[in-house]
Amino acid sequence: MSDCENTNYIGKSVQRVDAFEKATGKAKYFEDYQIQYRDLLHVKVLRSPHAHAKIISIDVSAAEALPGVITVVKGSDTDIPWSDLPYASAYYGNPARYEVIWAGQAVVAVAAESIEIAEEALELVKVEYEMLPYVTDQRLAMGVDAIPVTSPELEIAAGYGGPQPEGPNVMGSYKLRHGDVDKAFEEADVIVEEEYQAGKKSTSQIECNGSIVEYQQDGGVKIITNGCGVHGVIKNHILTMYPQLTSSKVRVIQPVTGGSFGNRLFPLVEPLAVLMALRTKRTVSYVLTRKEMYTSSPSNWPVYTKLKLGAKKDGTIIAEKLELVEDAGAQIRGYFDGRLSSSGLMCVYNIPNVHCDSYAVSTNTVPCAPYRGLGCAESEWAMENLLDVLAEKLDMDPLEIRLKNMIKNGETNAYGEKVTSIGLGKCLKAVADGIKIDEPCQQDDGPWKYGKGIAAAGKQNTPLGRAEADCLVHSDGSIEILVSCDEQGMGVQSALRQMAATEFKIDIARVKMTRADTAITPFDNFGASSRTTYTTGNAVIIACQDAIDQLKEAAGREVGLAKKQITIKDGKAYIVGSNTEVIDIADLFKPFDFFTQQTWGLLKGTPVRGRGVFCPAPAVPWFGPGHEDGRTPRMWNWYQFSAFGAEVAVNEETGQIKILKLMSTADSGNPINPKLVEGQIDGGVIMALGFSIMDHHMYQDGKMMNPNMSDYRLPTTLETPLQKNFMRAILPDPLPDGPFNAKGMAESIMIPVGPAIASAIYQAIGVRPTEMPMTAESILKLIKDKEANNAK
């Protein structure tokens, strides 16, 4: 028998289950299925060149007449789901009907026999627009006098109720009142206040979004897609949008899939691809171009934060007042209310008096959706920067002020929630040691100046519904786990496999994963808010335990022992407390033939099926009568934490920034697979490095200026510090209700990167950036402003 220790895979860096197929080019991504369909149709979309315009007329006759064009879709067609809601197209990518509200919005779609024919057809479409005023700057979009992002009468006609009292573009608001802020500011010895802005950015995963939709003979559809949430997002939306498609007629498969980072959380390509398949009764493929990925798939939401902090002389922060505005881009009346972003300003430090007013506004820019971190990288940019200002005034060091005010395990935060897992203290100390924050940088006569900085971060996990898992025990004794979670590269199916092998105390080679096919695998919602390890992980454990329970019962019955007397390990049943083998699991499955059918028990070739369902407790309402203070004992689920330290060089002549050395630490809860956690740290750090100093949307005349991978500057191997200068550590605080005490971790990693770099820039050249990204141009401007001030 095997040693139990050897089958405990928790905390071990077991090889990824998908590594071989990915290293050999055998892994099939959705687009690789195209070659199976010799009669594929291709969808291409004509997009608005204007930030805001009324559609006066659309003439598609020439496009329709082009040989090879099968169908043309425009917003006024009656079979477009929700076509009476003009703004639904922002989320679901369908052609606009009345007006376009950002440059990049779909106007006409074509399905044709080839990509070139579809593209040619789009050039034959004539659209007449009437220009309308637009607003792309979120600060200009606020207020009652702002230029409306949409025409109010259309909004009312669509049932949205028209403009809000706070202003034509205000989508929603969230307010929190905790303690007495005014009194606390009176009692404070030091008060600091500043305005911060974090920019607009695209996740830019290398695999573009797309789907292949196969029309079925029963009138249904099979969707092969890299979209997220086969059950929770795609199938659910398609069923809602197309009433003729009943549950049995929609099958969604997510094959091997490139990164998403939140970008694919809404079904952006599937609705149109399904419409085309239903119209043409053929298989259609719809793949976004790289330009469309930038102009027509969601960006993050930029955040403006005005933050004020009050502290006592000893460094205790007693008052926090903030006004925060999320820019939701071109969409009207969504879930945006500022709550997600402002959560970053509640979850790291324990401040007894908090006054938070947060809003969301729309603008005529690319619509916004989650981007790894859900707005917290954008909001905590303000907190971490202002903390440095405060520390300087108090003559404290950046580590001390953070440790002093950090929430401790068991304490209650501003929402009124009790925090159950926080490993931030050791994360912070480790980065301060790692980059030797106490040792000043050596300076020389050249244009490069050097500095160091650290910052901290936290990120909530939103309870986002349930996950289910099936656990099959095959009659050869091997295990198969069926789940529908997204696998976008983070390695979660490898981590789930380790959990299952550990539950069964079995060699991991005998555990197989089957994933994300709504015809086969059970419900899961979608991969967001770092929930999969936690939610799907718990479901897998429950499913395994259910299957083990059934095996114990079967084994007990076989040998006349009670279920409680049986334990399962290494594919065999043993008597509890002894090493006495009762029966091999495989022998529980009885062979049968045509004449000798088994009347009871387990049959060879037919697996035992264990079922697991896990749902985190939902949030307790924070809105409505009696909740005017916005507080609740349960707003979120749990929190992940991270700290970051950097040594940077700033060029005084050009404003350019280089990251020379860095250290990132993660409180991941108990890590299931440390190498996978490291991979998430590395990727998160570099993604954040990019949006901290380089990559962002730039607008001119209402249009994105840089929708390509040349001008949208993503980090390469050359912007990443050398291996020896790239340090990281996993410093877990176990999560009591996490699977094997694990929690998600991949979002908090990003958050402290920008502020730590800003802190280092201040040390290097004495200017404090307030806008992110800290581009070379913006830093040079700060340097010039400072020189001009000094000259005065």
Next chain:
Amino acid sequence: MLGVQKMKFNSYHEPETIEECIQILDEQGADAKILAGGTDLVIRMRSRVFKLKAVVSLNAIPELSEVTLKEDGLYIGAMARLMDVSKLELLTDAWEIVKTGAGNVSSMQVRNIATLGGNTCNASPSADTVPSLVVSGAIANIIGKNGPRSVLLEDFFTGPGKTVLAKDEILVSFKLPNYADKTGAVYKKYSIRGDTDIAIIGVAGKITLNAQGEVVDVKIALGGVAPTVMRVPKAEAFLTGKKLTDQLIEEAAVIASESCTPITDARATKEYRTEMVRVWVRHVLTDAAQEAQKN
């Protein structure tokens, strides 16, 4: 049909001699484009910026890739791959600047395919190879229906994406004239992500000193700040005949920044480009003067 994104041109020609090539170009007229490495052309065809009837590949004409050292200078074939140019051992001392420019173009994968002639004929204002070639006094050797002709490279460009080449003409080679003693030449590309990015600006400078250390000849070429790569005659005249000091170099840099006419695009604002010209002309001239003293 499969997910092939075709570009819908009718004919693909791969002549094996220059004469054959010119004949094809003459027949095809303005609807044809010349394919060198393709790293720019193919992308622009796919994005439907270019809609062509014919593509004429130069890849089967071996003599276009030849590199020859002659009495009057170094001849580099237009089809020489940028990777090979960036490692060309014949490019020594004041010619090394051509290596630098070629090595600054994009990544390994692109340099392996893209050519010196292609990067030039593309006529991008921010092409990395061009400022170096211009200050080196490179001459473009052209051939067409009416025979060969030579054009000073700085006169080769007529606007963004435009050159003096007639529709029946191809660029055959570059001639780098021999350089004088005590000559130093430096190219610096300024961009945010090194070679990955298209240059925000590129600055090439070449300085020749006499025995007294006075400037006998100076050439400054700027990329990315005007419709074509531009020289800065005012700054050159200012420095000629003088013994260089930090102060003089700074003044020349200011003149250069005042002479250029950059635009704002996704890579930088015009104000930033102007300021960067000042910074990088100073660095380039300082380094070139040092090189000149060494050589």
Next chain:
Amino acid sequence: MQNKSNFIKVDCEVNGKPVSLHVSPDQTVVDVLRNELGLTGTKKGCDDGNCGACTILLDGKAAKSCSMLIGQVRNKKITTIEGVSNGEILHPMQQAFIDTFAIQCGFCTPGMILSGIAILNENPDADEEEIREGLHGNLCRCTGYVKIVEAVEIARDRMNAGGAKNEI
């Protein structure tokens, strides 16, 4: 749809096998590899030659197959990710990518592996900075490059230690 009279004949070698293509000339190399030859391991990530996911080897040197017309590979030796391993026996570069967890979503991986091989073809002793210089034309959004660079270094060391060969 296509007028076959314009088709061109392109003889080349793909993954060690001679191939004679009769194709429409207005196609890129990556489209022919994926759609005519079914070699879908070569990925398409951008439309502008920037992401490097379509990297192949052309006579042992890295090239972006999205930026070349099919006519340009006439008489050349192409290697795609499918031709890197010898059946089940992985190339040391592939093994190193697996061993170091340099693969996450995997979409950039084929291009990264081929660039890694090309770097060592050119310089078997490439140091970290040379490896980073060689890889900067390949974008990755998941891994932060740390483990990818580590993988190329490990492959280099294993190949230089003998045994494993790198003849592509």
